[in-house]
Amino acid sequence: RKEVEQDxxxxxxxxxxxxxxxxxxxxxxxxxxxxxxxDCRKEPKLLMSVYSSGxxxxxxxxxxxxxxxxxxxxxxxxxxxxxxxxxxxxxxxxNKFYFGSGTKLNVKP
Amino acid sequence: NAGVTQTxxxxxxxxxxxxxxxxxxxxxxxxxSWYRQDPGMGLRLIHYSVGAGITDQGExxxxxNVSRSTTEDFPLRLLSAAPSQTSVYFxxxxxxxxxxQVGELFxxxxxxxxxx
Numbered sequence: 001r002k003e004v005e006q007d008x009x010x011x012x013x014x015x016x017x018x019x020x021x022x023x024x025x026x027x028x029x030x031x032x033x034x035x036x037x038x039d040c041r042k043e044p045k046l047l048m049s050v051y052s053s054g055x056x057x058x059x060x061x062x063x064x065x066x067x068x069x070x071x072x073x074x075x076x077x078x079x080x081x082x083x084x085x086x087x088x089x090x091x092x093x094x095n096k097f098y099f100g101s102g103t104k105l106n107v108k109p
Numbered sequence: 110n111a112g113v114t115q116t117x118x119x120x121x122x123x124x125x126x127x128x129x130x131x132x133x134x135x136x137x138x139x140x141x142s143w144y145r146q147d148p149g150m151g152l153r154l155i156h157y158s159v160g161a162g163i164t165d166q167g168e169x170x171x172x173x174n175v176s177r178s179t180t181e182d183f184p185l186r187l188l189s190a191a192p193s194q195t196s197v198y199f200x201x202x203x204x205x206x207x208x209x210q211v212g213e214l215f216x217x218x219x220x221x222x223x224x225x
Contacts, residue, residue: 096167
């Protein structure tokens with residue numbers, strides 16, 4: 001079983017739509033959680049950390065459910081510039097980061 | 110501020126050749142790591158280091174060696190290249206080597222390796 005699993009996508013949505021991505025992780029002892037964004041053929045960059053209480057950054061909201069070992073990312077009012085692959089990342093075991101395979105988002109005019 | 114610098118950006122090798130991918134960071138990060146990214150597989154951890162002189166294996170260490178003689182540098186060596194090692198390699202660093210406190214990973218731009 002993979003450490004981190006994500007919806008593979010692609011998600012094709014119109015501008016202005018709200019889209020949600022999900023991610024599950026297998027190690028209940030995982031301590032920190034992140035969403036990264038990766039543009040085509042570029043390096044991943046941190047989008048936001050995910051906290052137990054949930055957190056918001058502008059149009060982006062991240063939620064963590066430790067009991068279900070589930071992480072989500074909600075993007076409101078999608079922009080063309082949001083088109084990218086979104087990676088769920090879990091720091092599962094003493095400095096080992098585990099990445100999901102990513103969910104591709106295409107925002108269309 | 111250069112951040113994380115990887116060289117080379119592109120490399121073609123023949124099966125059996127050896128090479129070293131270089132990674133340097135100027136942020137005084139204790140934690141450094143190497144990943145490979147293959148289509149549909151996400152990033153997989155090869156090796157990591159929590160400080161100079163300390164390295165450990167990740168998920169897919171076979172065929173790769175690392176060393177960490179300084180805080181700044183973390184080279185990845187391919188001992189005898191195989192076509193299965195064709196991939197995009199990313200080096201990443203973070204500001205803490207302590208468990209529970211490793212934060213954001215800062216990535217280099219990647220090295221695209223093809224093994225024929």
